[in-house]
Amino acid sequence: MQKYRPEDYQRAREEITDLRSAIQFLSEYEGQLLETDIEVDPVGELSGVYRHIGAAGTTMRPTKEGPMMLFNNIKGFEKSPVAIGVLASRARTALLLGHEPEHLGHAMMQAANSPIKPILVDQAPCQEVVHYADDPDFDIRKLIPAPTNTVEDAGPYVTLGLVYAEDPQNGDTNVTIHRQCFQSRDEVSIFFAPGRHIDVFRKKAEAMGKPLPITVNIGLDPAVYVSACFEPPVTPLGFNELEIAGAFRNRPVELVQAKTVDTKAIAHAEIVIEGEIMPDYRVVEDQNSHTGKAMPEFPGYTGEANPSLPVIKVKSVTTRTNPITQTCIGCSEEHVSLAGICTEASILSMTERAMPGRVLNVYAHSSGGGKLMAVMQFKKLSAKDEGRQRQAALVAFGAFPELKNIIVVEDDVDIFDSNDVLWALNTRHQADVDTIVIPGVTTHVLDPSQMPDMSPSIKARGMSCKTIYDCTVPLELKETRFQRSQFMEVDYQRFLPQD
Template sequence: MNEEIYDLRTALSLLNSSDEEIEIVERELSPVREIPSHYAAHGAGVPNAGNLKHGSPVIYSNVKGHSMPVLMGLFNSRAACAKMLGMDCEGVGKELSEYVVEGFQPVMVENPPCQENVITRDIDITDILPVLTYTKDNAGPYITTGIVYASDPETGEEDITIHRLCVQGKDTLTAYLIQGRHIEIFYRKAAAMGKPLPITINIGVDPAIMLASTFSYPVTPLGFNELNIAGAVRKEGVRVSKAVTNEAKCIAYSEIVLEGYIMPQEMHENANCPEGHSLPEFLGYIGKAQKSLPVVKVTAVTYRNNPIYQTIVGPGAELSHICGIATEASIYKCVKDSVTSKVLNCCCSHCGGGKLTAFLQFRKDSEIDDAKTRQAGIAAFTAFHELKHVYLVDEDVNILDERDVLWAMTTRFQGTHSMISIPNLNCHVLDPSQSPEFSRDNSVRGTTYKTVFDCTVPFNMKNQFRRVDYGW
């Protein structure tokens, strides 16, 4: 097995031995609002409205009512994300795109560490786990970093995806399955058969698995198991095992695993207040509770000795990195393969939660590259359907610094001809501006005007836009 990183613990060990500080908070804090409030103030980052700086990872070692520590902020730094993948910070998404392959299938093992402790009777999720309640408006406690692992009930093909899970009772959750995601397709197939879908929910995994789980179609089509990506990064298949109480598989080195079934029945996300809220969404707004979500019945909770409960604060740099690095890889791969090799890099900004906004960097060598660059901007929407805004910049612009991108937009963009807008396209339902109420051009919620902002210099004018060079 790769001895560098193969689980959450070896990732933490790597960061501890490097320049990445991990803070330990020893004073008692409650999982009900106190821990999320502390981390937001510590430095959750944009689009969180609290402290906009990117704080270090924090382990809360004294959680009220629990012996299990809580970890937040592991992915808060792009440098830490790259380090845990063994990649370059600036081009981590670009480099990750090379690992979207199917040659590293999961490997079955027996006696997995995640089953060192097994609970199958008298399950009470919030008694066993320090699941966080984020704000006073929350529908309830939420599991936010649970990787759902399931198989297609027709074909047996496997998939992993992160879904938000609200605790509705001692052994009951609701799962927000966005339409078209692969686990949602599996669920619909099982429901049509009148059967529950066996799943495991894996918490606290190798960071490569976490980041791989956020890839989506078309780069990873239905039938592609994203565990292959994590396996390719580590150069060996991810270790998986049989669940204890159902037919699903679990990730062997998870800190915690919940086993159960997505039932062919649904309920309101906020059962206590049907017109109420859910939790803080990835774009920085408090979400509206969904009227009907699938019910998950938990049949077992298993965990390692001395487990670590990993979670996120909601909107902020951490979630933007978790979502954005895979999005960067998807966009870069699609543009390079289908439009132009002159694309140099891609960065998905925190202002779009890692999903809605992308900066694409190009090198122009001839006049035709003016057209190819714009075509690449449009192609990016195909690579990732939830993308809303694309900013095209030249090679002399630092796409990791939004200030430099805005400088390029200020000095290299004209609203009369530097913009391409396409109306009424499918995007993301959690952007509150994507609704008919906000704009008559949006036919239904989740549709929007997608826009390319061309902030590049025309090839024939490059000499007129030379940045100051202070070199000798």
Template sequence: MTEQLWDLRRVLDEIKDDPQQYHATDVEVDPDAELSGVYRYIGAGGTVERPTKEGPAMVFNNVKGFSDARVLIGLMASRKRVGKMLHHDFRTLGQFLNDSVSKPIAPVVVDENQAPAHEVVYRAEDPGFDIRKLVPAPTNTPLDAGPYISCGVVFGSNMDKTMSDVTIHRMVLEDKDKLGIFIQPGGRHIGHFAEEFEKANKPMPITINIGLDPAVTIGVTFEPPTTPLGYNELGVAGAIRNQAVQLVDGLTVDQKAIARAEYTLEGYIMPNERIQEDINTHTGKAMPEFPGYDGDANPALQVIKVTAVTHRKDHPIMQSVIGPSEEHVSMAGITTEASILQLVNRAIPGKVKNVYNPPAGGGKLMTIMQIHKDNEADEGIQRQAAILAFAAFKELKTVFLVDDDVDIFDMNDVVWTINTRFQADQDVMVLSGMRNHPLDPSERPAYDPKSIRIRGMSSKLVIDGTVPFDIRDQFERAQFKEVPDWEKYLK
């Protein structure tokens, strides 16, 4: 019996009959700000401007200007939906991904006839070639610098092809064959490879892969030190599915593409060439980023020269993400939880029961750590766990520490500990002058000149809501009777 292969369409088939998880519409929608504006009300969540809420993923079948294409948004904008799609309990997804990192299944290369991503091919030399007419990339807001590929997996390698990597970057459509790509300085391996090519003054061949199994889209968001230079995160997706991700040779570049993607773009990151991000709009803004604010347009993005666009035959699916949505929390937060668990499990095994990066931090800025203390000798171990978390992920800003009787996925329960198990004069730790994420708008010298020398520095916060072990008997929660069949009273 032939093994059924994982891709986006298989995942959508699994959830499409559940109205709480999936909704498709044939109502015409404009990809220029309207599509994201609609989804803001239906299911974006996260740090998006209110009103918003958690809701189903949406497929827009009637996209203005793109008669044959569909746009999917919000696929991962629910942690419970992510758990369902990955066939795993949503509460322990961090540990699941941590296990997957340690047991990767490497991708495999397949023949061209096994790559539905290449069913339709447009080359840059074809008459009328224009990525703005071929790729239905939406804008998030009217201020965006242009249409953005916000969920595209970039595949690249070093010059001698001994290492490869996959990462997600914001990419704006600037011209008929030109993209601007933001590569955050430091940490991203694609950036390391691009520097190597630029020093040699050579273009770097890449593919951009869009419309993927969420095992791929989430798995590729791991960063150092969890996945060091030379670790291709497609192996994580392979481990999640127990099935290797399939790759295919590019058609116009010497690079691999993901064979079962909905869309691929092929091209080169051009050496020593830069472009103003908002060159077409002059709004001063890029797109909304995960903290909930519009990102500033970058004056000098690196440039991708597009050589081909390929896609599937049957109504290809463009996948898009609203920057501050719950979807970003799933993509960035779950892998961050895994990175934290990997480090604390080695350093203080058994003391951190679980970790959750909630929507309030966009998946990156905040974590909640569930602590277990066995005896008095464990007192203080919780604060060392917090410091380890900062070491595991430098962009983390705030850590909540709670006991293992607290539901870390219920913010009311977490904040309850701050009101009943916390004293502000002794249970706060502030660590000044540390590195953090440059997209946090409070991290600028004008905000705190004594601690912030340059943009991207921060004072980090630990809130210790754990009970001192020697007085734990005074903090037992009221114990209710266990009623295993309670649900029968709702029938």
């Protein structure tokens, strides 16, 4: 995995404050930014291009890990560039966040343990231009070049829209990313996976017969996006993940009062959609396309269109001058970076409390989209630790309930090298005694195998069988039968070209 100099990571921590500074920062590093002025159609073509250039993740092959792309010439839009794949590489994400790739989970865990509250400012870049929805010429579909990722999509989607809202009863605040589809000139549908905190706020407001004021913030500092992907129990209801982003950057996230709704927006966003989630109003997600499909999701499949989704009634759109729309492909490596780093931090946090010093590191593997699979590096310190590696996996399932599969390996295995992990699976694992199955447990609703006709243990969709693959060995055997071949430590650098 590509690494940079310590001074590069330090510069990122000091210089990156928003999307624009992140792109400028990447422009100085070879192979991290590809900019094009060739016209591209946001309907299918833009994502089709990036699928080959750098999507990776669970995207259908052929695909690869590559640079982020900045499309400057979007068909049907003037001076409205689109950035895609900003975080579609762990090495690039690490560079932007200012920490080495293998330390991202630890760094995010430390930030979660020392939150810094956002602050309110009077003026903000995100409000340089204001478009009001009561203007007869207003049409959000003509303002924001949101891509349609595949020809089957329900419509143009905001895939990186960070929703900010407040609890209508007690004023608690929260941010989360949700898929949002443009349905008409001033209506956007929004999908909530079960248990999302802003959906709790929405339901409270609906029970009161009131709309829920929200802002949808697009084009942000990478640290804000990644921090926003924490979930319970690390961030319980009422905990605003912007506090983690503040700690990660060692400076508070700046908010500004929205122009047309009673809530806040992220001051350094490129685009902010201001609106209200209306009570007792639902739409069919694919009412305009009638394909039965929604958009590509992190497991690598296109999700089904939802027959009844809440609706954001748009009041205004505020932007920077010549705003950059930031988007991602749902099944790309970008989702792994967004969801996976917080998955790692959550597991590290909970296991360190339960058994200090035993779980050295965690990788939320790309094949699970950053959610369904984790590889845990466990260190046995004494014979009494035998069996605790499995207990650590159980703690991980509790720390991040959406996990489906966990592979536990020894401390001599590189968890970020899939070949090394599979080597451990092939040489240190016996399926009849080292595979632990836990049927009938709730995990992520978007796993398409979660249905009764896949297994008799699944009573309803959304339930799954979780599995632990124990690829560790008894401590007394590690130094005898399971000692890896040892090579001479040498100064290999002197054999390489000096430039």
